[in-house]
Amino acid sequence: MITVSHNLSQFIAQLKRQARQEQFAVALALTRTAQAVRDETPAYLDRVLDRPTPFSKRGIFVQRATAQKLEAVVGFKDAQAAYLELQEEGGTRRPKRRSIVLPARIKLNQYGNIPRAELRRLYDRAKNDKRATPALKKRLGISSKVDLFVGDPGEGLPPGIYKRLPDALVPLVVFHEGPVRYRPRMGWRRWTLRLAGDRIAGEWLKARAQAQATAR
Template sequence: MANSIEISAHVDVGEISRKLSDLAKKQIPFATALALTRTAQLVKKGTLDVMRARLDRPTPITMSSVFVKPATKARLEARVWFKDSWSSGIPADRYMQPAVLGGARRHKRFEKALISRQIMKPNQYAVPAKEFLNQYGNITGGLAKKVLSGLGAAEMTSGYKANATNSRRSRRKGNADRFFVLHGLDRSSGIWERKATRWGDAIRPVFLFVDAPYYKVRIPFEKIAANIVKAHLQREFEQAMTKALATAK
């Protein structure tokens, strides 16, 4: 996904340049690079402000996913983007797509495993029940692995034999008995959990299968950047040029 904004040297340096001395003209690339970098940092701040206001309990990882690549005198272009790789997990460049671009989100690996085993239809998504969400509104990786193991779908994504079996150790974990699939005629279709209570056995939904959810754009990344660049780039250049002239040797 092209969640990247390139801020180039579109500042009015012509008139300024004609009035400057040769020494001062040498400071223009420095001032331009500084202005571009400072403007990019303002774009980052503006994007984070909108994310805080519009996202539901964003995680610290999500809030640290916006990066700035500074401009240099040799490369008069600053870049702002969502991080496109992590040491583990899905990068923000991918999971932020629905918020930035709108539309349906991609299937997660967990959902792909369910679809590959025909547990869930290709046009469906697995929505977790509120009881299984953490403080950021996400499920833990441990729950997804337990569900896939109990339903015999774990090895489709994990690369090793992680499915529940009849072994003593596997039966002790109880995932095969704990989770089951229910295909109801109403909104009860999904993955359910058997749970023992003081009043007897009970069941409750863990994931419900729903049609593809459609997301409106919540983080208009390009619009945020365009507005900030229009409002601040020229001023940042003038301030940077003043600083460059004051420090010119």
Template sequence: MFTLSVRSDIRSVSRALSDLARKQLPFATAQAINATAARVKEAEQENMRKVLDAPTPFTVNSVAVKKATRANPVALVYVKPVAAAYLLPYEIGGTNKLNSHALLKPISAKVNQYGNLPRNLVKRLTGKPNVFVGKIQTKAGLVDGVWQRTKKTRGKRAGLKLMVKFEDAHVVKQRLDYRGVGKRVLAATFRAELDRAVAKALASAR
């Protein structure tokens, strides 16, 4: 979590306001903060789509906002805990987080539209009599994964087909720069949102 302050903008606006407008400032400030937080959320989601390889809706929609109020003019743009756990290396570096004992890399198994294995696919595959989990010596070395025994067909011998390969965690190269995105949106957005919110609050107060 990181903090971005807009106190200097609020003080600057406050000095130029009349007494009536200054009374409306707390409400307008909360409105401006929330509008800016919504912009930050959208920017973070769009950045995820650019940086990550076909992120799922679950990942993109993990960015959420806790709104500010007049009494507590602080908005929180955050990533929900489950997604934050596996997205953290894309912010600070390190190896990708594994949800199991190994990274499951689809080889000939069908994947969904996001390039991921459907939930419980490995369990369903290994429930078939011609599929097993194990390590097989290949030309490329020892390969651990889910294998399917194939039948002999015309012009093709019976053998083994790798469905899913088990790999170790690897170093993450992409960077989301969550903090940088938030700072840039705040700098470009908040003051205009505050001016707009003050004008709207004054119009309604007259």
């Protein structure tokens, strides 16, 4: 008589341990790849956008993969995605209220924007028919020796904040009442897929070695 015996329960337990190790390694590789995208996105935004703000560059989040859910997610938080989506996909931005504020002849900050607080001060002084204060003049690059006007000047000029000259109105800030159209220019999703494709294999090998080294 020929017989074969084997401890199947031990063999099955070993297979289960290996399966858990593989799942751990895949989840770790996915998470590290998503983290690499997050960490390299600020430098990418510097390359493709004009002076992105620190607020934009720190708005990336990562959801870690787990052994139960082998999926890692990287993306922009809601506040940043609300305006960066137009840079990524293009489209039309419509005023939330009456108009969209667009700079005309005014000094912008280092990120190419009008500081909201300064715009509010400028608007308030123009509304009260006052001149710009010396401090406001220095920050926004306008003369404190001219009167300010806010509203609709007529004669084909858009509503906005203007400085009064003896024979003309010079726009400082224009209130654009129609939609503003954007073309796609960020390319972040395409760049992310390419970076993830370059990183995932290496991260998988490192994660697998780590899983085997810590296996029980």
